[in-house]
Amino acid sequence: MSMISLSDLTTLASxxxxxxxxxxxxxxxxxxWEITTWILPMAPEHLRRVLASDPALPQGSxxxxxxxxxxxxxxxxxxxAHFSQGARKTRYQPPRPANxxxxxxxxxxxxGRAGRSTAxxxxxxxxxxxxxxxxxxxxxxxxALAQALRVxxxxxxxxxxxxxRSAARHLRQGxxxxxxRGEVPVAMDAVLSAALALHTxxxxxxxxxxxxxxxxxxxxxxxxxxxxxxxRMAQARWQPWRxxxxxxxxxDLRSRYDxxxxxxxxxxxxxxxxxxxxxxxxxxxxxxxxxxxxxxxxGLAALARALSAVQDEAQMVAQALGQTVQPLQWRKLxxxxxxxxxxxxxxxxxxxxxxxxxLPAALPEIAQIANGTAAQFYDLxxxxxxxxxxxxxxxxxxxxxxxxxxxxxxxxxxxSTPQSQLQLG
Numbered sequence: 001m002s003m004i005s006l007s008d009l010t011t012l013a014s015x016x017x018x019x020x021x022x023x024x025x026x027x028x029x030x031x032x033w034e035i036t037t038w039i040l041p042m043a044p045e046h047l048r049r050v051l052a053s054d055p056a057l058p059q060g061s062x063x064x065x066x067x068x069x070x071x072x073x074x075x076x077x078x079x080x081a082h083f084s085q086g087a088r089k090t091r092y093q094p095p096r097p098a099n100x101x102x103x104x105x106x107x108x109x110x111x112g113r114a115g116r117s118t119a120x121x122x123x124x125x126x127x128x129x130x131x132x133x134x135x136x137x138x139x140x141x142x143x144a145l146a147q148a149l150r151v152x153x154x155x156x157x158x159x160x161x162x163x164x165r166s167a168a169r170h171l172r173q174g175x176x177x178x179x180x181r182g183e184v185p186v187a188m189d190a191v192l193s194a195a196l197a198l199h200t201x202x203x204x205x206x207x208x209x210x211x212x213x214x215x216x217x218x219x220x221x222x223x224x225x226x227x228x229x230x231x232r233m234a235q236a237r238w239q240p241w242r243x244x245x246x247x248x249x250x251x252d253l254r255s256r257y258d259x260x261x262x263x264x265x266x267x268x269x270x271x272x273x274x275x276x277x278x279x280x281x282x283x284x285x286x287x288x289x290x291x292x293x294x295x296x297x298x299g300l301a302a303l304a305r306a307l308s309a310v311q312d313e314a315q316m317v318a319q320a321l322g323q324t325v326q327p328l329q330w331r332k333l334x335x336x337x338x339x340x341x342x343x344x345x346x347x348x349x350x351x352x353x354x355x356x357x358x359l360p361a362a363l364p365e366i367a368q369i370a371n372g373t374a375a376q377f378y379d380l381x382x383x384x385x386x387x388x389x390x391x392x393x394x395x396x397x398x399x400x401x402x403x404x405x406x407x408x409x410x411x412x413x414x415x416s417t418p419q420s421q422l423q424l425g
Contacts, residue, residue: 027208028379029061029070033387038398039076039129040083040092047079057082073129077210080131094131094258100415101254102135103331103408104245106262106279110272110299115285115338115363117144120263121376122363126401128212129378132258135204136214137244139275140265141224143217148375149207151214157191158218159262160227161203162247163240163274164195167231170238172196186234191220191227200251209378213257225269232270237321239314240270241277241328248278259408268306277307281332281407287339288346288362293353296335331414334407336400337362359407361399 036044051057058078060069071079083092105123107116117140124136138145139159146152157164171192175185204213220227228240244262248254262279264272276282286296311328318325335354337347340362351358368374377397382390 027072027074028381029072030076031068031070031382032060033068034382034394035071035076035079038394040080042083050082054082073208074210076129084131092131095409095412096132096258097412097416100412102248102257102260103280103411104248104260104262104278105281105283105404106276107264107285108276108279108282108299108303109284109296110266110268110302111295114295114299115287116140117142117148117263118369118376119283119285119336119338119363120261121145121148122378122397123401123404124212124259124261125209125376125378126398127259127261127405128209130401130405132211133256134212135253135257135260136207136212137260137262137275138215138217139221139271140217140263141221141271142265143221144375145214145263146205146216149209149212149214151205151207151216157195157198157220158203159215159244159275160218160220160224160271161195161198162200163224163228163243163271164191164231165198166240166243166246167228167235167238168192168196171231171235174235174237192231200247200253221271224271228270228274237317239317240274241310241314243278244275245278268302273306273310276303277310277328279330280411281334282330283404284333284335285338286335286350286358288337288350289339293350331411332407333357334359334404336404339363339365340396359400359403361396361403363400364393364396366393 030039032044032047036042036047040047051059058071058075060071060075062069080092083089086092107120109116120136124134127134136145136149137159143158168188171186171188175188178185200215203215205216206212207214232238232240248260253260262275264275284296284300286292307328311325314325335350335358337350337358340347347362366374366377366380368380369376374380377393380390382394
C-alpha cells in the first residue's frame with residue numbers, strides 16, 4: 001500500500017491553488033444623482049455649475065442615461081478635496097478632532113456565519129466614502145477581504161507579523177539579559193527573526209476605494225494559533241494581548257488614519273484573542289433572524305471567559321515579578337444589527353434586551369450579497385437594479401454607517417474633553 005508523503009501533499013496543494021486575481025475589474029462608476037444624494041450633499045444643479053465653471057475638476061465620462069456623467073471613486077475623492085476648501089468646507093470634511101487617535105474597532109462574534117466580514121467591509125468603505133482615512137485589518141484566516149477589495153496582496157504573514165515582532169523584541173531583550181548572566185540564549189525561529197525588521201507600512205495595500213487601505217490576511221494566519229502558542233511556551237513572560245495596539249502605536253498609524261477596523265475569524269484561539277484584547281471598541285454583528293440573539297449571548301459569554309483567563313494569567317505573572325498589570329478594558333461594546341428584513345418587531349425586542357449597546361440602524365439583507373454576486377452593497381450599480389430598489393437600500397446602509405459614526409463622534413468628544421470635566425460630569 002502506497003503512502004502519501006508531505007511532498008505529495010505539497011504538490012497537490014500547488015495544483016489546487018487558483019491563480020492570482022485576474023485583471024482588475026472596471027472601476028465602480030457613480031452618477032451625479034448618487035454623488036449629491038449620499039456622498040457630497042448638494043443640489044445636482046450646483047455640482048454641474050461648479051464643474052462647468054472649473055474645467056480643471058474631474059468632469060466624469062458621458063453616459064447614455066439622460067445625458068448624465070459618471071465618475072470614478074478617485075474622481076469623487078478629488079471633488080471632495082475641492083469642496084473641502086470652500087466656504088462650507090465643514091460639510092465635506094469628516095469631523096475628527098486634530099488631537100485624537102484613530103480608534104481600533106474589532107469585529108467580534110466567535111460563532112460562524114455572523115456577518116463579521118460583510119459588516120467590516122461595509123463600515124470601512126462607507127467611512128472612506130465619507131472622507132475618512134481608513135485602515136482595514138484582516139485577521140480572519142479565511143482572508144476574504146483582499147479579494148473583495150481587489151487587492152493582489154502578496155502578503156506572507158499579515159497581521160501575525162505585528163504579533164511576531166512583539167514576541168521577537170521580547171525574546172531579544174530576554175536573550176540580552178541571559179547573555180549578561182552568562183546563560184545560553186533561547187533560539188529565535190525564522191519567523192521571529194524576519195519580524196524584527198518588519199515595518200507595518202510594508203504590509204499595507206491600497207484598495208479600489210480611495211482613502212481605504214488594507215492589511216490583508218496571509219496564508220501564515222492559518223498557523224497563527226499554533227505559532228503564538230509556541231512562542232508563549234518559549235517565553236512565559238511575553239503577553240501577546242497588546243501586540244496589535246503596540247504595533248499601531250509604534251509606527252504612528254493612529255495619526256495616519258482616522259479609523260481602524262479589524263475583522264476576526266470564528267473561534268477564540270490566540271490570534272483572535274490577541275486582536276480582540278487590543279481593541280478600543282468591540283463591535284458584534286447580530287443577524288435579525290430567529291435564534292441569533294441567543295447565539296450572540298453565548299459567543300460573548302465565551303469571549304468573556306477566555307479573556308478573563310488571559311487576564312488572570314497575566315496577573316499571576318505580574319505578581320510573581322512584583323509588577324502590576326493593566327486590566328483588559330474597552331471604551332465601547334456595540335452591537336450592529338444585520339440582515340434586516342421587513343420585520344421591525346424583532347429589532348425592537350432586541351433593543352429592549354440590549355439597550356444602548358444596540359446601534360440604531362441595521363444593515364439590510366441584500367440579495368446580491370446573500371447569493372455571492374457582490375461582496376458588499378457599494379459594489380452595486382443602481383442601473384443593475386433600478387433606482388426604486390436601490391435608493392431605499394442605500395438609505396438603509398447609510399443609516400447603519402451613521403449609527404457607527406455617531407458612536408465614534410462620542411469617543412472623539414471624550415478625547416477632546418479635559419479629564420477634569422469628565423470627572424465632574
